[in-house]
Amino acid sequence: MTIIEAQDLRKTYRSRSGDVHALDGLSLSVPEGTVKGLLGPNGAGKTTAVKVLNTLLRPDSGTATVAGVDVLRDPEGVRRVIGASGQYAAVDEHLTGRENLEMVGRLYHLGGSTAKGRAQELLEQFDLVDAGDRPVKGFSGGMRRRIDLACALVNNPQILFLDEPTTGLDPRSRLGLWEVIKTLVGEGTTVLLTTQYLEEADYLADDISVIDHGTVIADGTADELKAQVGGHRVVVTLVDAGQSGAAREVLRRHGTDDVQADSAGRTLSVPVDGGPQTLQQVLAALGEAGVELHDAGMRRPTLDDVFLTLTGREQADDTDVDVKESA
Amino acid sequence: MSTQTAPAPAARPTAPGSGMGTWASDVWTVTWRNLIKFRRNPEMLLFAVLQPIMFVLLFSQVYAGSIQIEGGDYTNYLMAGIFGQTVLFGSTFSGFQMAQDLKEGMIDRFRTLPMHDSAVLFGRTNADLALNAISMVIMMLTGLAVGWRFTDGWVSFLGGVAILLVFSYAFSWVMTLLGIIVPTPEVINNASFMILFPLTFISNAFVQTDTLPRVLEVIANWNPISALVQAARELFGNTGDAPTPDTWPMQNPVVTVIVGSILLMVIFVPLAVNRFRQASSR
Ligand SMILES: Nc1ncnc2c1ncn2[C@@H]1O[C@H](COP(=O)(O)OP(=O)(O)OP(=O)(O)O)[C@@H](O)[C@H]1O
Numbered sequence: 027m028t029i030i031e032a033q034d035l036r037k038t039y040r041s042r043s044g045d046v047h048a049l050d051g052l053s054l055s056v057p058e059g060t061v062k063g064l065l066g067p068n069g070a071g072k073t074t075a076v077k078v079l080n081t082l083l084r085p086d087s088g089t090a091t092v093a094g095v096d097v098l099r100d101p102e103g104v105r106r107v108i109g110a111s112g113q114y115a116a117v118d119e120h121l122t123g124r125e126n127l128e129m130v131g132r133l134y135h136l137g138g139s140t141a142k143g144r145a146q147e148l149l150e151q152f153d154l155v156d157a158g159d160r161p162v163k164g165f166s167g168g169m170r171r172r173i174d175l176a177c178a179l180v181n182n183p184q185i186l187f188l189d190e191p192t193t194g195l196d197p198r199s200r201l202g203l204w205e206v207i208k209t210l211v212g213e214g215t216t217v218l219l220t221t222q223y224l225e226e227a228d229y230l231a232d233d234i235s236v237i238d239h240g241t242v243i244a245d246g247t248a249d250e251l252k253a254q255v256g257g258h259r260v261v262v263t264l265v266d267a268g269q270s271g272a273a274r275e276v277l278r279r280h281g282t283d284d285v286q287a288d289s290a291g292r293t294l295s296v297p298v299d300g301g302p303q304t305l306q307q308v309l310a311a312l313g314e315a316g317v318e319l320h321d322a323g324m325r326r327p328t329l330d331d332v333f334l335t336l337t338g339r340e341q342a343d344d345t346d347v348d349v350k351e352s353a
Numbered sequence: 354m355s356t357q358t359a360p361a362p363a364a365r366p367t368a369p370g371s372g373m374g375t376w377a378s379d380v381w382t383v384t385w386r387n388l389i390k391f392r393r394n395p396e397m398l399l400f401a402v403l404q405p406i407m408f409v410l411l412f413s414q415v416y417a418g419s420i421q422i423e424g425g426d427y428t429n430y431l432m433a434g435i436f437g438q439t440v441l442f443g444s445t446f447s448g449f450q451m452a453q454d455l456k457e458g459m460i461d462r463f464r465t466l467p468m469h470d471s472a473v474l475f476g477r478t479n480a481d482l483a484l485n486a487i488s489m490v491i492m493m494l495t496g497l498a499v500g501w502r503f504t505d506g507w508v509s510f511l512g513g514v515a516i517l518l519v520f521s522y523a524f525s526w527v528m529t530l531l532g533i534i535v536p537t538p539e540v541i542n543n544a545s546f547m548i549l550f551p552l553t554f555i556s557n558a559f560v561q562t563d564t565l566p567r568v569l570e571v572i573a574n575w576n577p578i579s580a581l582v583q584a585a586r587e588l589f590g591n592t593g594d595a596p597t598p599d600t601w602p603m604q605n606p607v608v609t610v611i612v613g614s615i616l617l618m619v620i621f622v623p624l625a626v627n628r629f630r631q632a633s634s635r
């Protein structure tokens with residue numbers, strides 16, 4: 027059953043320097059009990075989409091329902107069943123972690139003692155018991171992030187919106203949060219999350235929507251998306267970045283699509299049709315061309331390849347991901 | 354992070370998000386949060402506590418010798434003026450804090466919760482009223498220490514305190530609306546100083562208006578702040594023999610302030626709530 031549904035959402039921000047179409051006909055649907063990952067370059071419209079669905083923002087047009095409730099007609103009905111954590115932590119600096127959680131519990135009308143108990147549970151779950159009675163002002167970025175996430179879970183929400191939940195977390199906290207999310211999903215929670223970490227989407231998301239310029243440009247499971255960008259890839263790392271021109275020329279001849287390079291130009295990859303024989307041919311050709319290799323191999327496409335292939339072509343320079351180059 | 358926490362079924366929100374009961378509880382929760390913030394924010398307390406003390410001492414000690422009040426004593430005359438000025442400036446907190454909350458994203462948290470939108474605003478003005486009341490007590494104690502006396506009895510005295518606080522509450526709604534509209538909290542501070550300083554100085558707060566140049570005297574006699582100060586001054590029995598200017602507000606200052614405060618609330622509470630519903634964080 028579909029529990030989050032968005033149809034043709036549009037939102038334009040007007041500013042002196044011109045209009046920004048943050049959402050340009052975006053549609054989404056998320057089945058109950060699954061995790062949907064939103065991927066996309068900076069400025070793609072991920073945060074705007076999440077804010078429309080969690081009632082923070084009214085779209086200019088389009089419709090959306092969450093748990094069967096119309097986001098525009100009954101925002102309060104939506105708020106009762108969701109938990110939300112934004113891209114930037116929204117907690118009160120002067121309150122302690124525990125007071126923040128208790129306040130949120132009271133505003134969910136849980137009653138004083140339930141709110142207190144729930145605050146304690148969440149402090150334990152998020153490893154914040156020691157810091158819980160200090161004002162958030164003195165928290166590190168990661169601790170702030172965690173207390174913000176804990177605030178989103180106070181009401182055991184049926185649906186959870188997480189905008190870049192693990193940005194700024196250390197690897198241990200990130201893994202910890204992944205486990206928390208897995209557990210919640212195991213208990214039936216539906217999660218919509220945005221992320222800049224493709225391995226996070228790969229690990230957590232049942233379904234991924236790639237967004238660019240305010241609209242969904244690709245949809246599917248991680249495997250389906252990877253299949254879209256082709257089969258295996260030959261990847262080579264050069265000893266000298268100066269030879270990347272020659273290497274790119276060889277790869278282009280053996281590949282089935284454009285050659286991609288990392289920002290330093292030392293690691294190049296191209297999708298290919300064949301198996302190991304193709305790798306041998308490529309290596310032989312590189313040898314003839316006098317290109318020295320540091321490393322070479324074949325691998326299945328990753329979500330990074332999906333991301334670059336789908337969003338690279340017309341990408342403006344407002345993104346920090348590696349730029350795809352056409353040979 | 355440990356992961357195994359059984360879901361607490363009781364933690365699902367039970368009460369519906371409407372009704373007076375949940376509204377009152379929301380208002381109280383937000384008020385409580387704002388009061389904690391005051392307590393943990395030394396700058397704020399300093400402003401609320403030290404500034405009034407400083408004003409009472411400075412004005413009473415520096416000007417008492419040079420400003421004459423007909424048939425009265427300047428310290429007595431002055432106090433209502435300082436009280437009026439302090440509650441007026443105290444109300445700007447509401448605007449500043451509102452803008453601050455919008456800037457820091459706290460409002461985004463509130464707005465994803467099934468709480469009453471208006472509770473955010475009432476919690477704001479309630480907390481600021483409490484802060485203003487504390488300022489007032491401290492000012493009065495300081496005043497008593499430098500020789501100020503109220504002379505019309507307790508009932509009248511409490512009436513004077515009440516009218517100052519009623520006005521401060523009503524005016525804090527004006528500032529709350531401004532706080533929602535302005536782009537940054539600093540704008541509130543600058544704008545309020547630009548407007549409120551002339552408003553208190555071109556009034557009867559510190560001098561008799563008949564000592565002012567003719568044009569300023571007319572402005573001062575119609576200035577709502579003059580009516581506020583006049584009301585408190587009369588209720589404290591501190592007018593001396595100073596003549597009451599013969600404009601309607603100055604002749605009927607208590608009615609003017611009460612009707613004025615009600616009007617401010619009738620206009621600005623709905624405006625602020627409505628505007629808040631549309632405002633998103635910055
Ligand atoms: N309040 C605003 N006023 C004007 N423009 C805005 C506003 N919020 C977002 N935008 C613009 O809308 C577009 C989409 O922004 P959004 O925050 O949704 O992107 P995003 O995909 O979340 O990006 P990021 O990965 O950087 O978080 C951007 O071009 C952004 O500049």
Ligand SMILES: [Mg+2]
Nearest residue numbers: 072073074113
């Ligand atoms: Mg974003």
